[in-house]
Amino acid sequence: MRPRTAVVIGGGITGLATAALLSREGLEVTVLEKQPETGGRAGSWETGGFRFDTGPSWYLMPEVFDHFFRLLGTSAAEQLELVRLDPGYRVLFEDTAEPVDVAATRDGNIALFESLEPGAGARLEEYLESAEEVYAMAKKRFLYTTFASFLPLLRPDVLRRGPRLARLLLEPLSTFVARRFTDPRIRQILGYPAVFLGSSPFTTPSMYHLMSRLDLADGVLYPMGGFHRIVSVISDLARAEGSRVITGAEVTRIRTSAPAAAKSRRPRFPRRKPRAVGVEYRDAAGSLVSLDADLVVSAADLHHTETALLPRALQTYPEEYWEHRVPGPGGLLLHLGVQGQLPQLEHHTLLFTRDWEANFEKIFGQETSVPDPASLYVCRPSATDPDAAPEGHENLFVLVPVPSDPSLGAGGIDGAGDPRIEKMADAVIEQLSSWAGIPDLAERIIIRRTVGPQDFVADLNSWRGTLLGPAHILKQSAFFRGTNASRKVEGLLYAGGSTLPGIGLPMCLISAELVLKRLRGETGTEALPEPAPWAAQVSSSQLPGGEPPAPQPSAEAGT
Structure with missing residues (x-):
């Protein structure tokens, strides 16, 4: 019997985690990643002795990470060196001289809240x-x-x-x-x-x-080596399970078979849906390659998957669906290498503006604009990890939530980004300098890289340049977020932050597990047992839609 095969679109943390689980399940898995390196949003950029994480930087829900690793026969403790941050993070408030340091423990934060407002400690409990x-x-x-079923609820x-x-x-x-x-x-x-x-x-x-x-009771952790270390570990585990990872491979379409005729000839029985039979991608050399697979899992942006990789007739979520969805924020990112020490900043530092509601209205309202001043986030991993920056220097990652609007532009290195992006970055550096009490910050910056919403479109095929994915408002949470299986194409599943269960690294790991649950026909609501009873090989009945068709010899064999 021919081993079952799967192709995973996207080599971010979700795609790699999905590949690891499917490979351990017995499938032959190929991961196709558009960029030269894996990681997606959780990427890494190194220059001049600085190592920058380009995306996620908060390690929360540690039990979710550990559960995922245990499904692969290991643990977070074996794979990562985790450090508890104390304080968990610092908050700077507009026009308030004293920062607030959020403690590493529940009891510490109850005492903190009591010091800010009499009686707030008990109410926080x-x-x-x-x-x-x-x-x-x-x-x-x-x-x-x-x-897939609401009965378990x-x-x-x-x-x-x-x-x-x-x-x-x-x-x-x-x-x-x-x-x-x-x-x-x-x-x-x-x-x-x-x-x-x-x-x-x-x-x-x-x-x-x-x-x-998560932050006030459990505390905040940090994986030494940075968050791209998590990507590297999961990539290694996927390869150890037998997954093949190809970078520089941009998927251009999902190939499908023609709909199969129904067994009955009576017209009231419809023909079966078309089935995913593989993908077509452009390799690093620019050649078009066709790859057969019994199962296709897209861990790419769901809007891109549906509207760019499938014909209109086979789209579960066509363009008109997205016209009524609400994107999360876009992001202006700064990667700054700074001479000297920055004790004014903790590993995580948040800057909150006084007019809080107006700040969010500018990002998410009907008439959007870039807030100025902005509520923003600064990560200084060099406070904890000596390998993040050369000795005597600091590594800063700055995230400014902005409207999800690609027309804001793209960033660049050493001021080479679009003028609007660079002007915004200058204002952010000035704001951080003033609020944190670092008057010479701008003069001490020796490495500067900016990233704008247009970069998220170009690099990640991000819908409307959103930093994270569809926002978690009521109509886009839980079962309102959609399904992780195509309703129009058999054997096509979805994973990642733009589908179930949602945004964030822990959710991405759960999303990978949901692919496995869908593959097995599991409709329960709880996490899979540890260790899972891995099958040597998946039977045809476990693949969505039943028995797959014979492999297609070329891209022309089916659309």
Whole structure:
């Protein structure tokens, strides 16, 4: 019997994680990555002795990482050197001289909140208890499900909490927080996790107050070697399981077979759907290559997958669907190599503007514009990791949420980006210099690279240049986020931040597991057992749509 084959589009963390799981399941897997290196949003850029992570930089939900590694017969402790950050992060507020350092422990943060607002410590305890309960429910019933069936959700624990869950879904996070806390600094600290979800606290459902359990109770970790270290580890595990990874391979279309005739000749029985039989891609030399596969998994941007890689008739999510979706923010990114030390900044530092709601309205409102001043985020990995920068220097990664608008432009090295992007970067450097008390910051920068929304389109095929993916507002969360299986093409599955379960590195690992659950026909809501009972080979009945057709000899064999 011919071994079953799969092709995974995209060599970011989701694509590599999916490949590792499918290879361990017994499939022969090929990963196709457009860029010269794997990583996607979680990439790396090195120059002059500096090593910059180009994307994610918060290590949260550590149990999700460990569960994924255990599915592959290892653990996070074996694969990564994790350091707990203390403080977890620092917050600088506009027109407020004293920073607020968020502690590494739950008790430390209860004491911190009490110092900011009398009585807030006890209220934070209640807030975190609620967050922990909702987080546990989310992991057990909503994150690890494909929503292929809703029957597993009809459990007593879900039904019993139904009225409360409904309230949490309908009330914005900002309102939920404001009813409990008065101090504007506390409100901003508790509202900021909405940004991790690609949204605003004024539109994100209060269900997501569960996020505060991650930073205020569990604490924030950092993987030594940077976040691209995680990509490297998962890539190595995928290859060890037998996956083949090809870089410089840009997929140009998903190939499909003609619809199979139904067994019955009666006209009321429709023909079967077409089936994915492989992909066509352009290799690093520019040649067009056809690759057969029984299963296609796209870990690329879902909008690009649907609207660029499939004909209109086979699109589950055509262009008109996206006209009614809400993107997460775009991003202005700065990678700065700085001479000398920067003790004014912690490993993670957040800058929050006074007019909080107006800042978000400029990013997500009907009439968008770039906030000035902006609420922004700074990562200084050299505070923890000596390999992130040469001795006597600092490494800064700055993220400024901006509208998801590619017309803002692209960045470049040493001021070579589009003028608007570089002007925005100058303003951000000046703001950071002023707020953090680093008057000579601009003069000390020896490495400068900017990235704009247009870069996300060019490099990652990102829908509307969004930094993260569709925002986690109510109509784009849980089963409203869509499905991870095409409704028009058999054997075509989706993974990554633009599909289930959502945005963030932990969600991307869960998304890879959901591909495996869909492949197996698993409709339960809980994570797969550790270790999973791996089959030596997947039977044809386990592949979506049943028995695959014979492999196609060329790109012309089926469209």
